[in-house]
Structure formats: C-alpha cells, structure tokens
Amino acid sequence: MIASNTDHSSVSVLDQVGPNIIHHVSNSDISHPIIHFPKIFGIDFSVTKHVFMLWFVAVVVMLTILIPVQKYIKSNSKRKSRWVTMIEYVVDLINDFISRPNVGTKWVMTWTPLFLTFFFFILFSNLIGMIPIFDFIGFIDRFVLHTDQNSVINQLLHGGVTATGNFNVTAGLATVTFFAIITAGVREHGFFKHWMNLVPHGLAWPVYIILIPIEIMGLFVKPFALTMRLAANMTGGHIALLALLSLMAIIGEMFHSAAAGIGVAIVSVPLSAAISGLEIIVCLVQAYVFTLLTAVFVGMAINVHH
Amino acid sequence: MDATIFVPLGLGLTVFGAALGIGKLAVAAAESVARQPEAADKITGAVNLPLFLLEGVAILAEVFIFLMLILG
Numbered sequence: 001m002i003a004s005n006t007d008h009s010s011v012s013v014l015d016q017v018g019p020n021i022i023h024h025v026s027n028s029d030i031s032h033p034i035i036h037f038p039k040i041f042g043i044d045f046s047v048t049k050h051v052f053m054l055w056f057v058a059v060v061v062m063l064t065i066l067i068p069v070q071k072y073i074k075s076n077s078k079r080k081s082r083w084v085t086m087i088e089y090v091v092d093l094i095n096d097f098i099s100r101p102n103v104g105t106k107w108v109m110t111w112t113p114l115f116l117t118f119f120f121f122i123l124f125s126n127l128i129g130m131i132p133i134f135d136f137i138g139f140i141d142r143f144v145l146h147t148d149q150n151s152v153i154n155q156l157l158h159g160g161v162t163a164t165g166n167f168n169v170t171a172g173l174a175t176v177t178f179f180a181i182i183t184a185g186v187r188e189h190g191f192f193k194h195w196m197n198l199v200p201h202g203l204a205w206p207v208y209i210i211l212i213p214i215e216i217m218g219l220f221v222k223p224f225a226l227t228m229r230l231a232a233n234m235t236g237g238h239i240a241l242l243a244l245l246s247l248m249a250i251i252g253e254m255f256h257s258a259a260a261g262i263g264v265a266i267v268s269v270p271l272s273a274a275i276s277g278l279e280i281i282v283c284l285v286q287a288y289v290f291t292l293l294t295a296v297f298v299g300m301a302i303n304v305h306h
Numbered sequence: 307m308d309a310t311i312f313v314p315l316g317l318g319l320t321v322f323g324a325a326l327g328i329g330k331l332a333v334a335a336a337e338s339v340a341r342q343p344e345a346a347d348k349i350t351g352a353v354n355l356p357l358f359l360l361e362g363v364a365i366l367a368e369v370f371i372f373l374m375l376i377l378g
Contacts, residue, residue: 022376101351229362232369289358296355 013253017246024242025165025235053163057125065120094119098292102299107184111298114180118173119291122164126234126283129162130276165234167227174223177294181219185301197304222297226290233286237279244272313374320367327360 028034033046047055065087072084080088099112164170185194198215199208247268252261335353339346 097351225359225362225366228369229358229365232365236365236368289361292354293358 013249017243017250021239021242021246025161025238027161027166049161050163050166050169053128053161054125054169057121057128057163060128061121061124064124090119091116094291098288098295102295103184104299104303107188107302111180111184111295114176115291115295118176118294119287122173122230122290123284123287125163125169126287127280129160129165129234129238130279130283131160134160162234162238164230165238167231170227170230173230173290174227177226177297178220178223180294181297181301184298188302189304194301197301222293226293230286230290233282237275237282241272241275241279244268244275310375310378313371317367317371321364324360324364324367328357331356331360 028049030044030046030048033048034052035047037045037047039045064083068081068084069087072078072080094115095108095112099115100108103111164173182194185197188194189197198219199211203211245268248261248264251264252258254260331353335349338349342349
C-alpha cells in the first residue's frame with residue numbers, strides 16, 4: 001500500500017484511501033501479471049497476485065504437512081518426530097470431533113482425508129495471509145532498491161494477500177464439498193435413493209410441492225454460503241485492519257499537520273495490533289467451521305434422519 | 307438524502323437479528339450446561355452448528371451490502 005512506486009501527490013489522501021484499500025485486497029490486473037501464460041480455451045492462465053499466493057500456500061502445505069507425513073508412513077521405525085506428533089494431534093482432533101460424530105464409523109476412513117485437506121489448506125492459507133512479509137519487502141523495494149513499476153518484484157510486492165480471501169478460491173473448495181455430498185449419498189444409498197432422501201418420507205403430498213424446490217435450492221445455497229462465509233470473513237478482516245491504519249493518514253490530512261497523524265498513531269497502531277490478534281482467532285475458527293460444515297453436510301447425506 | 311442511506315441501515319438490522327439469535331443460543335447453552343455439567347461436550351457440539359450458520363447469515367449480509375454500495 002504505502003510501498004507502491006506510483007506518484008499520488010496531487011490527489012488528496014481522502015480520495016486515495018478507498019481505492020487503496022480495494023487495491024490491496026483485490027487481485028492484481030490481469031494485463032500485467034507476474035508470470036505470463038498463454039490463453040487456453042479463452043481463459044487467461046497468467047499468474048496474478050492471488051494465483052501466486054495460492055501456489056505459495058500449496059507449496060508450503062506440501063512441504064510442512066504432506067512430506068513429513070509421507071516420510072513417517074513409509075518409515076520402518078515408526079518413530080515420530082515432534083512435528084509429526086503435532087500434526088497427529090490435530091489429525092486426532094479432527095477425526096474424533098469432526099469426522100466420526102458426523103459421518104459415522106463406517107465411512108470415517110473414507111472422508112477424513114478430505115476434511116483434513118480442507119482444514120490444513122484453509123488454515124495455512126488464512127494464516128499466511130496475515131503475515132505482512134510481502135508488504136515489508138515492498139517497503140524495502142520502495143526505499144532501497146527502486147525497481148521498475150512493472151518488474152516482477154514490484155508486481156509481487158503489492159501486498160501479499162489471503163489466498164482464501166478470493167471468493168473464486170473458496171468457490172472451488174465449496175464445489176468439492178458439493179460433489180462430496182452427492183458422492184457420499186450415492187455411495188451409501190445408491191443413486192436414486194440419494195435424491196429421494198432429499199425430502200423426508202411419509203408426508204402428505206401437498207407438502208412435497210413446496211418442499212422439493214426448497215430442498216433443491218438448499219442443495220446449492222449450502223456450498224454458496226460456505227464460499228461467502230470464508231471469503232467475506234478473510235477479506236472483511238483485512239479491510240477493517242487497513243481502514244484503521246489509514247486513519248492516521250486521514251486525520252493528518254484533515255488537520256494539515258503530520259503531528260496530528262502521529263498522535264492518532266498512538267491509538268491506531270495498538271488497536272490494529274489487537275484486531276490482528278482477533279483476526280488470527282478468526283482464521284482458526286473459519287478453517288474449523290468450513291471443515292465442520294462440510295463434515296455435517298456429508299454426514300447428513302449419509303445418515304438421513306429428518 | 308437519497309436511497310442509499312438505507313443500505314447500511316439494512317446491514318445494521320441484519321446483524322442485530324443475527325446477534326439476538328446468537329445471544330439466545332448462548333443463553334440456552336449456558337443454562338443447559340449449568341443444569342447438567344457432564345453433558346457439556348455434547349451441548350457444545352450441538353450449539354456449534356447453528357452458531358456458525360447464523361454467523362454466516364450476518365457475513366452474507368455484509369457481503370451483499372458491500373456489493374450494493376460499491377457496484378450500485
């Protein structure tokens with residue numbers, strides 16, 4: 001935000017603050033991507049800021065979770081390092097409190113890997129979004145290195161971003177949930193019985209005329225709510241944080257003195273730090289909620305009890 | 307005073323409703339844990355799901371308000 005190389009000195013601060021915040025949380029321009037890929041079937045596959053963070057999170061999850069766990073599984077001695085013990089603690093928590101109560105003992109081994117993938121990916125993505133390392137490097141870039149506006153470094157450093165803050169990413173995760181619900185119901189009950197299980201049996205026939213459209217809508221509203229819940233929580237937290245930090249510039253501009261801005265900083269910066277702490281709790285809670293709701297929906301498809 | 311003044315008011319009303327619902331849920335949970343402390347885990351598990359559904363409603367309202375303000 002402050003570390004961009006563009007020159008804004010002729011526009012007032014109050015006009016810049018809004019677009020600045022939006023620019024910080026939204027995706028970079030597709031016409032100036034970080035790495036340019038060609039168009040395939042009309043979709044531009046170039047790597048923008050959000051795509052880069054998505055890959056970065058995927059690499060971090062692979063290095064910290066997948067590879068140690070695979071090494072442990074393949075090892076002969078089965079001696080756990082401390083890190084694998086920590087991962088096992090989380091895996092046990094999810095298995096005992098999210099997976100087994102909702103899905104039932106018969107299918108717990110089938111569906112727990114999916115829930116674990118969701119949990120670890122969303123948790124890592126949320127937490128990495130809270131680390132301002134890219135802003136810090138951008139700060140150094142602005143005042144020390146002075147690279148060009150469109151260079152890779154400058155593009156990369158217009159703020160790191162929360163990968164799951166983009167609703168397209170969470171829509172992808174929710175699509176997996178959508179198909180997981182259908183797959184779970186079909187594997188347990190058979191194809192036609194799963195769709196017949198959408199509505200409870202033994203009701204008077206006029207009720208079905210209303211109930212069936214409502215249930216079909218519910219089939220799509222549940223993953224939609226999953227995507228919007230996660231994306232809005234992540235983006236909203238960052239917007240609130242940025243708005244608080246912009247307060248310094250706004251007050252300094254309103255009173256035309258830098259001292260007023262610095263005075264506000266005594267309130268604004270500790271408040272932002274406290275809200276960042278709250279954001280970390282929200283990151284954990286949102287990862288847990290996405291996983292829990294996926295498990296509940298899959299469980300509802302398997303154990304139908306209206 | 308054009309019509310966009312009602313947009314944040316709508317958000318406030320929605321969040322007010324969601325907060326009321328979550329409050330009632332918390333009261334019920336606290337009372338039932340007080341009556342039967344050994345069922346605390348089950349009660350927490352039962353409270354979790356409606357809690358997050360209600361929170362999702364409030365967040366959805368916030369998202370739609372942002373979209374209305376920024377796009378419309």
